[in-house]
Amino acid sequence: MHLGLIGCGNIVKTLLGFLDAPDAPAVERITLLVRNGQCDRAHDEIAAIVPEARIVEETSDLIAAAPDLVVEAAGHAGVLEHVAPCLEAGFDVVVVSVGALAETALADRLERAARAGGARIILPAGAVGGIDIVSALSVSGDVTLTYRGTKPPGAWAGTPASDTLDLDGLSAAAVFFSGTAREAASQFPKNANVAATLALAGPGLDRTRVELVADPTASGNLHAYELTSPAAKVRVEIENLPSTGNAKTSVATIYSVLREIRNRIGPMVI
Numbered sequence: 001m002h003l004g005l006i007g008c009g010n011i012v013k014t015l016l017g018f019l020d021a022p023d024a025p026a027v028e029r030i031t032l033l034v035r036n037g038q039c040d041r042a043h044d045e046i047a048a049i050v051p052e053a054r055i056v057e058e059t060s061d062l063i064a065a066a067p068d069l070v071v072e073a074a075g076h077a078g079v080l081e082h083v084a085p086c087l088e089a090g091f092d093v094v095v096v097s098v099g100a101l102a103e104t105a106l107a108d109r110l111e112r113a114a115r116a117g118g119a120r121i122i123l124p125a126g127a128v129g130g131i132d133i134v135s136a137l138s139v140s141g142d143v144t145l146t147y148r149g150t151k152p153p154g155a156w157a158g159t160p161a162s163d164t165l166d167l168d169g170l171s172a173a174a175v176f177f178s179g180t181a182r183e184a185a186s187q188f189p190k191n192a193n194v195a196a197t198l199a200l201a202g203p204g205l206d207r208t209r210v211e212l213v214a215d216p217t218a219s220g221n222l223h224a225y226e227l228t229s230p231a232a233k234v235r236v237e238i239e240n241l242p243s244t245g246n247a248k249t250s251v252a253t254i255y256s257v258l259r260e261i262r263n264r265i266g267p268m269v270i
């Protein structure tokens, strides 16, 4: 496989390490799209892992390289800037920054681009699980879904949580956001992609209720949700290890991207 990657942060660098393992999916070629002016820095950061990777700064260069699959892990800004042209050019894109789709105009643009290019937008499960049953049951009748995302206070630094909470001095769990998945995804672009993923799989961005919590006793990044449908009741609780490179991002997110790559290569999809 020739893999195209957008971004050169925690997810991409950790993923490159995973792909370097002996039992990793057979990725023979990598083209990495980074922000303008970040080429040298990216080269220094990944040289030890994948010295042969080609680094480019323009979307058109990634497209010209003709990867078999593109993975976006560059935040909502990266989705806005690069994903539509890749889809229009016919390349399937794994969009990790799922919350970007809470912006209706962008979601519509991506859908049009995918149709025009005959390509697909692939939304990975990311840091959460059970997306299969949520998606399956979404057409089973009246479906409700409530999600609660809990992280240690440090993971909410630099977000609107710090407007209402003293994150450094917090001594007990505090709910600082309650609203829809669409509101959560746009106000917390680095922390509420899971809320958007559950909502898009399930009852939709405006019908999925979300609570976000800072908890100084949290043992990791916790994702809990409850779904009710005429066909089943589902309760899921996941305790994720935060990444060393970015406390906001759980390591499971990166394994989920690896799974998408594995599922494109192997003889069986699971």
Ligand SMILES: NC(=O)C1=CN([C@@H]2O[C@H](COP(=O)(O)OP(=O)(O)OC[C@H]3O[C@@H](n4cnc5c(N)ncnc54)[C@H](O)[C@@H]3O)[C@@H](O)[C@H]2O)C=CC1
Pocket (backbone or CB within 6 Å): 006, 007, 008, 009, 010, 011, 012, 033, 034, 035, 073, 074, 075, 076, 077, 078, 079, 081, 096, 097, 098, 124, 125, 126, 127, 128, 189, 190, 191, 193, 194, 197, 245, 246, 248, 249, 250, 253
């Ligand atoms: N679906 C899910 O469950 C999850 C999704 N995410 C999403 O993944 C994103 C990336 O996560 P990390 O790698 O941990 O973050 P990070 O902050 O370590 O890396 C982001 C990278 O994107 C690059 N970037 C930003 N704008 C760009 C642009 N316009 N073009 C090219 N590159 C650009 C930055 O320079 C940086 O290298 C998060 O911002 C979040 O939106 C994160 C965790 C879970």
Ligand SMILES: O=C([O-])CC(=O)C(=O)O
Pocket (backbone or CB within 6 Å): 127, 189, 190, 191, 192, 193, 194, 195, 221, 240, 248, 249, 250, 251, 253
């Ligand atoms: O990685 C996580 O635990 C979840 C996350 O940041 C998100 O939903 O954006």
